[in-house]
Amino acid sequence: MPGxxxxxxxxxxxxxxxxxAPAPAASSPAPTATTAYNLSLGMRDFMNLVLExxxxxxxxxxxxxxxxxxxxxxxxxxxxxxxxxxxxRAAQIVEAGNSLALPGxxxxxDAWITYANALSAAGAMAMEAAAVRNQEDFFQAGAxxxxxxxxxxxxxxxxxxxxxxx
Numbered sequence: 001m002p003g004x005x006x007x008x009x010x011x012x013x014x015x016x017x018x019x020x021a022p023a024p025a026a027s028s029p030a031p032t033a034t035t036a037y038n039l040s041l042g043m044r045d046f047m048n049l050v051l052e053x054x055x056x057x058x059x060x061x062x063x064x065x066x067x068x069x070x071x072x073x074x075x076x077x078x079x080x081x082x083x084x085x086x087x088x089r090a091a092q093i094v095e096a097g098n099s100l101a102l103p104g105x106x107x108x109x110d111a112w113i114t115y116a117n118a119l120s121a122a123g124a125m126a127m128e129a130a131a132v133r134n135q136e137d138f139f140q141a142g143a144x145x146x147x148x149x150x151x152x153x154x155x156x157x158x159x160x161x162x163x164x165x166x
Contacts, residue, residue: 039104046105051096055145057089058126062139076135086138087130093123093145107156115152122148 041049061082066072077083097120099105106112122145129137153160 037102037104039102043105046099050099051093054089054092054096055149058086058093058142058145061086062135062142076138077130077133083130083133087127090123090126090130090141093126094120095123097121097123111155112152115148115155118148119145119152 061075061077063076064072064074077086097116097118100116100119101113106116122141125144126138126141129135129141
């Protein structure tokens with residue numbers, strides 16, 4: 001009946017007006033078209049000065065080496081301070097992924113953003129593993145990060161065969 005639908009619609013409207021408004025987000029406001037970012041660091045410098053050294057710390061802190069001269073050696077952090085340091089570097093990887101997705105730095109809004117988000121996710125995995133001192137999960141996060149970097153380089157810079165340090 002039309003009268004009952006109207007009463008029902010008014011009741012729903014009245015109840016929704018009584019509910020609490022959603023709380024504002026605790027994070028900073030979403031960027032707008034007028035938001036300015038300092039993107040003066042070019043991609044080569046970003047990779048060589050920010051991303052690569054940070055990733056190298058994580059990769060050098062997971063796994064093991066077995067060679068003739070030094071024998072078997074585990075690379076995992078051994079102290080709380082070392083685990084805290086790699087957790088900090090993992091947080092920097094999260095933010096490096098975010099930085100790669102910034103308007104003006106992102107090459108496109110397709111695979112580039114997917115890789116940038118995957119890099120941040122791998123960094124978050126490493127942060128979580130470092131927080132609880134889980135060697136296997138920390139190793140897997142590094143492997144995930146390596147896969148993301150390799151896939152991105154293959155897609156966007158295929159002539160690069162490996163990271164190059166200055």
